[in-house]
Amino acid sequence: MNPGKQLLRQDMMPHILCPGCGHGIVLNTLVRVLAKRFTSMDQVALVAGIGCSSRIVGYIDANTLHTTHGRALSFATGLKLSRPELTVIVITGDGDGLGIGGNHLIHAARRNLDLTCILFNNETYGMTGGQLAPTTVLRAFTTTTPYGNKEKSFDAAELVKAAGATFVGRGQAYRPDLLEELIDRAIAHRGFSFLDVMTDCTEYFGRKNALGGGSDLLFSQARGEEAIAQGLGEWPELRDPDGFPIRETVPMGVLHEVNRPTLEEMMGLAGYDAREE
Amino acid sequence: MKDPTQIRANVVIAGVGGQGVILAGNIISDVCIAYGLDVKKAEVHGMSQRGGSVSAQIRFGPEVHGALVEKGRLDWAVGFEWAEALRWMPLLTPKGTVFVSTQEMIPPIALKDRVSGTVDYPLEFLRHPRVRAIDAPLVAKEAGNVKTAGVVLLGALSTELPFSREAWAQAITHRVPAKAVDVNLRAFDLGRRWKERVTPHLAQMPQPLVRQVELHLEESWCKGCGICVNVCPERIWMLNEKDVVETVAPERCTGCGLCEKLCPDLAIDVITHLNSSAMVHEGRNVLWQPN
Numbered sequence: 001m002n003p004g005k006q007l008l009r010q011d012m013m014p015h016i017l018c019p020g021c022g023h024g025i026v027l028n029t030l031v032r033v034l035a036k037r038f039t040s041m042d043q044v045a046l047v048a049g050i051g052c053s054s055r056i057v058g059y060i061d062a063n064t065l066h067t068t069h070g071r072a073l074s075f076a077t078g079l080k081l082s083r084p085e086l087t088v089i090v091i092t093g094d095g096d097g098l099g100i101g102g103n104h105l106i107h108a109a110r111r112n113l114d115l116t117c118i119l120f121n122n123e124t125y126g127m128t129g130g131q132l133a134p135t136t137v138l139r140a141f142t143t144t145t146p147y148g149n150k151e152k153s154f155d156a157a158e159l160v161k162a163a164g165a166t167f168v169g170r171g172q173a174y175r176p177d178l179l180e181e182l183i184d185r186a187i188a189h190r191g192f193s194f195l196d197v198m199t200d201c202t203e204y205f206g207r208k209n210a211l212g213g214g215s216d217l218l219f220s221q222a223r224g225e226e227a228i229a230q231g232l233g234e235w236p237e238l239r240d241p242d243g244f245p246i247r248e249t250v251p252m253g254v255l256h257e258v259n260r261p262t263l264e265e266m267m268g269l270a271g272y273d274a275r276e277e
Numbered sequence: 278m279k280d281p282t283q284i285r286a287n288v289v290i291a292g293v294g295g296q297g298v299i300l301a302g303n304i305i306s307d308v309c310i311a312y313g314l315d316v317k318k319a320e321v322h323g324m325s326q327r328g329g330s331v332s333a334q335i336r337f338g339p340e341v342h343g344a345l346v347e348k349g350r351l352d353w354a355v356g357f358e359w360a361e362a363l364r365w366m367p368l369l370t371p372k373g374t375v376f377v378s379t380q381e382m383i384p385p386i387a388l389k390d391r392v393s394g395t396v397d398y399p400l401e402f403l404r405h406p407r408v409r410a411i412d413a414p415l416v417a418k419e420a421g422n423v424k425t426a427g428v429v430l431l432g433a434l435s436t437e438l439p440f441s442r443e444a445w446a447q448a449i450t451h452r453v454p455a456k457a458v459d460v461n462l463r464a465f466d467l468g469r470r471w472k473e474r475v476t477p478h479l480a481q482m483p484q485p486l487v488r489q490v491e492l493h494l495e496e497s498w499c500k501g502c503g504i505c506v507n508v509c510p511e512r513i514w515m516l517n518e519k520d521v522v523e524t525v526a527p528e529r530c531t532g533c534g535l536c537e538k539l540c541p542d543l544a545i546d547v548i549t550h551l552n553s554s555a556m557v558h559e560g561r562n563v564l565w566q567p568n
């Protein structure tokens with residue numbers, strides 16, 4: 001029984017995500033964490049930008065803001081500074097958070113505002129039709145790279161860590177238990193917490209790269225899984241039908257955790273201490 | 278008590294791989310040898326690395342000719358695990374005593390049918406008057422290391438044999454690694470006081486609980502992605518002609534929760550109930566709750 005199910009806006013379900021979309025699994029895990037952590041959703045605010053990932057806040061019965069493309073963190077910053085007692089969780093995608101809103105992301109990390117930012121990384125712009133995203137791995141096919149991607153992709157976790165985030169982790173939809181723990185720890189952490197969550201766009205990324213349907217794509221995340229149990233592991237290398245790697249190897253788990261005064265503390269904001277952890 | 282140099286008895290230690298069955302058998306043998314007894318021992322330890330059955334039969338007396346215990350001749354069975362002890366019950370003499378750990382470890386081989394298969398043995402014990410059930414891992418933890426649970430049971434057994442505590446202590450000291458001697462001796466002494474610790478009688482223990490799993494599907498939310506179909510270890514979901522899942526054999530569900538956690542559409546609910554023993558005979562999983 002997922003206790004988070006009662007947090008869904010029942011009249012909005014079923015959600016609009018495509019069959020087998022990994023974002024749904026992250027939603028599944030997120031509401032589970034929220035239901036276990038908080039007695040009431042009044043002190044929780046979910047802020048999202050634009051994209052398939054960002055749509056999920058609409059299904060959660062908490063304080064939710066569905067904002068403009070790439071600007072979820074800006075709205076969240078304003079919200080958090082005016083209501084420091086809130087637990088603010090930003091839901092963004094790789095296109096939204098790293099592409100359109102990349103600058104907001106690094107500055108939010110630098111400021112160490114006490115936010116949790118969950119980036120749903122499906123390596124493509126799903127909602128707008130499967131275009132190349134800054135996270136698309138080398139050689140992958142997208143709507144805008146019919147001959148394969150020639151650009152190096154971002155390592156979102158490394159980027160945000162370098163920018164100054166105090167908690168950085170990476171999880172995957174395939175491992176809901178690890179993801180649950182990561183989300184839980186990210187919310188508990190005081191300071192800017194960032195999670196790079198590998199999910200699957202079955203509709204575009206999966207189809208364009210002949211990676212199969214929902215469960216095939218999901219199971220492809222399982223390769224190279226052993227080390228993950230340690231909290232650190234390798235993202236499996238996936239090859240396209242011609243043998244080219246289309247998913248790079250990346251580490252998983254909690255990648256970085258330090259303590260440094262949050263922006264709220266630096267500014268001496270009244271009410272910040274009341275944040276529910 | 279009998280003269281320790283004249284006693285003649287048969288003991289079986291039964292457990293699963295990794296619990297120290299062989300070690301316990303060796304300790305008993307050492308003690309007997311110290312009293313000048315003749316000892317014959319037979320061990321079964323196939324698959325022990327993978328949690329399979331392990332047992333040691335020890336026969337001792339002024340003169341012993343064979344190592345195998347005959348039916349109806351077993352004086353003491355020491356079970357490091359419930360079910361393993363149960364296997365030896367038919368060999369007991371009418372006065373035979375069983376010291377058994379309340380620990381339950383289901384071997385991988387029994388997991389072929391993960392829902393049923395492991396039910397009735399606690400009830401067998403419930404009915405048996407000469408079973409002494411001890412929460413050995415708990416006592417072992419008190420001694421300082423849960424791995425000494427076997428030695429706790431040896432301690433219990435030692436109270437019914439005519440050998441001195443010193444002889445046992447010497448054998449233990451000789452057999453276990455130097456740095457584990459203290460904790461093992463502590464466990465042994467706690468085991469010797471088993472009467473204070475014995476689980477009163479199994480009938481007074483909390484009833485075994487039965488796990489029943491209910492599956493709920495929100496059909497209108499399912500998009501037929503097939504993730505649950507492929508992820509379920511028991512293969513109980515199937516897509517129907519409308520591309521919505523159906524359960525093929527819900528009674529096989531073990532309640533692992535994978536389908537619930539991996540359904541992107543939150544369409545599945547796995548609800549687990551723990552019911553008391555009235556349901557035991559229906560052949561569902563029993564989760565033993567010691568306290």
Ligand code: SF4
Binds near residue numbers: 018020052053127202
């Ligand atoms: S387009 Fe891709 S990311 Fe968007 S809902 Fe469909 S599968 Fe998910």
Ligand code: SF4
Binds near residue numbers: 543
């Ligand atoms: S995982 Fe969920 S959406 Fe997919 S087929 Fe199963 S019940 Fe339907």
Ligand code: SF4
Binds near residue numbers: 531532535536547
């Ligand atoms: S909980 Fe789900 S995945 Fe697990 S056995 Fe039951 S139906 Fe299968």
